[in-house]
Amino acid sequence: MKFTNYLLAFLLISIGFQNPSFSQTYGKNGMVVSDHYLASEVGVEILKKGGNAVDATVATAFALAVTHPEAGNIGGGGFIVLMKSDGEVTTFDFREKAPLGASPSMFLDENGKIKDNSNHSGLLSVGVPGTVAGLYQAHQKYGKLPWKDLVNPAIKLAKKGFPMSWGLYRAATRLAGGNESWDIMRDYFRGADGEIVAPGELWKQAALAKTLQEIRDHGRDGFYKGKVAEEIESYMKANGGIITKADLERYEAVERRPVKSTFNDFEIFSMPPPSSGGVALIEMMNLMEAADISKVEFNSTAYVHLVAEAMRRAFADRAEFLGDPDFNPEMPVDKLISKEFAKARFKTLDLTKASKSDSSRYGQLYGGDHTTHFSVVDKDGNAISMTYTLENSYGVKMGSSKLGFIFNNEMGDFNPIPGVTTSTGLIGSDPNLVAPEKRMLSSMTPTIVAKDGKPYLVIGSPGGRTIINTVFQTVLNVLVYDMRIDRAIEAMKIHHQWLPDQITYERNLLSPDTRKALEQMGHTLRPTTNLGVLMGITYDAALGVYVGAADSSSEDGAARAY
């Protein structure tokens, strides 16, 4: 081999090690897989310093708020599923809440129509953020290292800067010249010279660093009280928002019991309401068990039909029954996730013909698809699956430039018009109508699958309502089709959500023959480029090693191992 070839091979290997890649990473002592390689590195450094999975999660989440601002956040909310090394599983719910001044008709004009898209844009669409409270509560209860050590790496990244990537630069150019109301976005990505920071140059966020310092020094109160809370209230008042200091002070994260079930020899733990993710995932896994999916070939017509019909049914139940448990104490969660319910359901399913979604009842369009998920394991066998979000990419694209972070537009996840459900996707059912201090229904599905009482698969994804289905299919890929984690993440995915009554499929991954056969069964098909941005870890018991992979559709994502 010529010297230049050696050099090229060396460069490629180096790039492979440093950059996000579509391949597996192995770690004996722990692993972090996230949407940004620097955030994964921050998490792994915490593990190396003796931190546990909770510590690494807190540090990774704050780092993502700096390096992956389209969804990594302190202005939004999310969920943690934690499996401790003793096998006990718990969850933290830090979903945003509707402000005290909210009401079921707050987005409507005098004709009962949604006014100016106000459930998705402008400050009425902002829910009271939960991320800082959730991370703080998880750390207070299960963390090992001092809180400040977990916030400091994010402060350093914000203050000293980190290299602008091409993916971030593309978003920066799009957002800087966008809608006039996107106040914080105008200067967000600009350097001292007033220009958008170029790819490869360091992007610094001085205001965000100061806000993070308040959080480092005062914990939860650094966000929900004091200087930061004052500035949030005055920014809201000046720009048409309704979140006040009282909303912030009253916000509490909640530790909740996971929803759980079995699938053959595996145990599945996922997020309960106010996320619909865990319930829908378990409903579909139970249906797959009742149908004995292992006899159905992956990617065949029978496979797509069965999986789509399971999705149709789970999404209809989601729309009809699920909402914030604190406001809906009668939700039939136990029934929906029971094996008997799945068996009865299986009997309603024709294996040769598509069912019809009844448009006079329930369904909903996609919703925001710019959430972010990361998975963490440590050397003691603690595992965390965490998904958090601003709803849309860069949330509402508004915020105080004195604070340097972007607010969510999560209020769009509530049902906006009481009583109005349409075939185009609007839902008006009661469980998820707006009410003061209520949490809006989510689709986030942070999930841990266990085998013999130990974490076997730690998985999750962004993608609005598609989250539930991409996690579902990845779990099937690993548990039923024995795929390695990277292949399971990259494999063909479909999405059906009851209404609109159609199967969305990843273009180029479903054969023309299969599509034709599905259409003959009565399915409507719609191509899309990509479904899901999954971040997963599996455990290889034979080697005694964790194996992780980041979805290749994540521009900067990577697995980092210890």
Ligand code: GLY
């Ligand atoms: N905002 C996306 C979700 O919570 O499902």
